[in-house]
Amino acid sequence: MGAESSYVPRYVDRALDLLLGELPAVMLTGPRGCGKTTTALRRATSVMRLDRPEEAGAFRAAPDAVLGAQPTPVLIDEWQAVPESMGAIKRAVDSGSDAGRFLITGSVRARLDPAGWPATGRVVPLAMSGLTVGEIERRVGAVEVIEQLFGDQDPTVVTLEQVFSLIDYVDHALRGGFPDAIGLGDFARAAWYDGYADQLVRHDVSDLAEVRSPSGLAALLRAVALNTAGMPTLATLAEAAGIDHRTARTYLDLLEDLRIIERIPAWTTNRLARMVKTPKYYLLDSGLAAHLAGDTRAGVLKSGDRLGRLIDTFVLAQIRPLLRLSTPTVTVHHLRDGNQTREIDLVLESASGQIVGIEIKAANTVDARDARHLAWLRDQIGAAFQRGVVLHTGSTTYPLGERLWAMPIAALWQGRSSRDG
Template sequence: MDGAGYVPRMVDSLLSELVTQLPALLMVGPRATGKTTTARRLARSTVRLDRPVEAAAFRADPDTALRALPEPVLLDEWQEVPDVLGAVKRAVDDDPRPGRFLLTGSVMADLETRTWPGTGRVVRLPLYGLTVREADRRSPGTLFIDRLATAELDALTVPADPPDLLGYIELALRGGFPDTVLRLSGLARRAWLAGYLDQLVTRDAQHVESRRDPDRLRRYVEALALTTAAVTTDETIVRAANLDRRTVVAYERLMTNLFVLDQIPAWSTQRLQRLVKRPKRYLVDSSLLGAALRATPRAVLRDGHLLGRVIDTFVVAQIRPELALSPLEPRLYHLRQEDGRREIDLLIELGGDQVVALEIKATAAPTTSDARHLVWLRDQLEERFVAGAVLHTGPRAFRIDDRVFALPISTLWG
């Protein structure tokens, strides 16, 4: 049952459906994004493995400890007692009934190894911070990606009260962590985010890879904040953080394993030549950009370079949760030619070899010039190009060209 204060998540219906058919589910994502709260609604037993008293039995004999609990069992912060994964595997092998185990965690490292015991037995489901749609308790409705794929302007509804540019910046720096969205504001919110970063570069990082220097890691996170939403080389980060390349590569792996850094790969096709192959790096939540750089909304408004990074990172944070939910099975990419002449901020590849594409602009009055790369891509891909949109900070939605629209960013949660 929903608690009185529970904020419905877009993933809820899918999670409920999967529990009725699969024996074990693992919810992964950044720390403090609501994984435990969401999963606990479906569990009869909850074990907090980050609490030494509760973890003791699972360290001693995880198989026996599991058998003693009413199912479904929620094992929160599984990475604190990694042997629990082996116990879940053995339990599922012996009895593959659906709805037996829910696991939550904020570390990716062990999930990427070939020896991970959950392969083929534990299905992963990502959960990120609250989107604006969720925070405002708007009806889930149809996902933005699915609406855009209709290529119909009438399907792309704009809310009655769209933000202005400053409003979008404030939403971005608020971010998606439930505490910062639902409980805190002003100085308390900034203090919470500063504390989040402190724990990230000290306790969380040490848990995954020991002997990491918190001061050097903090410089790396600040460099990420300065370059989020950009196609950058390792050398750019090396200079920005004043670190050697080997350290930067190690920190990149670490932040990816902690679900703080997301890399969107470059798209490739035989129809287009000389495309950049480097990924775009994104901080997974736009509030971390503001916290790392101690940036206020007014400061972002005065810095055109930073403004673009903030808006771009915010938009991707609204779209990322849809990837696991859309029946179109979307995959997220970016596109950029080596000479920089053509660039698409986000290219979403759909099933059936079709694509939709997005440009993100911090302008209230987009023009045909803002859509020129989308029109070029449409002409290159012909029938593979379903629709494109310039997401902007103004209030109006309108058609720019055939299958190319100008849409307020708020259309994402319309």
């Protein structure tokens, strides 16, 4: 009872249960420490931990026999420690079609593994991220916010039931979303992040590929953290890390595969000419980004650039898991024109081509001028533009113009609480 009551409901819970009700094998993906195993364990009858040498050794010796002996649903934890495990899962799925047999956690490395990915069509991935504020506050109704942004009904002019100050947002961003780090004090959290980064650079990446310069990889990760929510060139990142361009590109692929960084692609359309095509870089966790960049509450409050990057990274961390659970899926992009005069932080695109533009402002009040780039995009693409939103650190939702709205950042999670039923 105690373990059950202490579990923090995750946005992916409902999706995971639906998938396991119809599919034989589901893989939870996400960065190490985001809660994949905790979520999977609640649904598993048996567990195989392949990062334990004794269990990995037995599995390597007789993968089909060992897997077949496990009561289902079986959790195969850290599958990449024994890559041949995926072949055994494939064969087991091919031999029977019962739903909910296998839960898998670990890295998705199909594009990096020269042996290829044997489980296409057999194992369905489901992405997890770190904890969001909505999950911490048990506001599982927040999963509907993306559908509401794309819906035909306009937002309601309303003030938040729980007011957040700029400092509250900064503190949430500095804590990040790793369950083991959220409740720690500043000193202990910094030590935790140091250990996490060291484990990542010196051990986790080696599961995927040979890293000749761990120090270069660490420097590259810090360079991305310093540039989070920005568009540095590959040359800039490589120079900052002291490595060549080819090595930098390989290391960035590895970090993205481990779900530590994300490169948001530029949004393009034939209706707009001369748009920048450079991706926008993010660390997926704002707390890790802040730690690697040396950001503190006092420091970011004195620097508009650091504050903007931190809040931008934090907001995407709240939105990202919601996008993956939308039906149909919504993709995220950014937009900047070739003259560097117009920029939109996030461009959300539905499967049908509808667009929701999002600007993020670390300000308590915003006006129509803050939505001018959204208004420009609306006028350029017409009916495809569903809505533009300026997310701010104030407390009220209000209109800024035709299909343009100001909304508090906290409106992303102040939906129906799970305690409301």
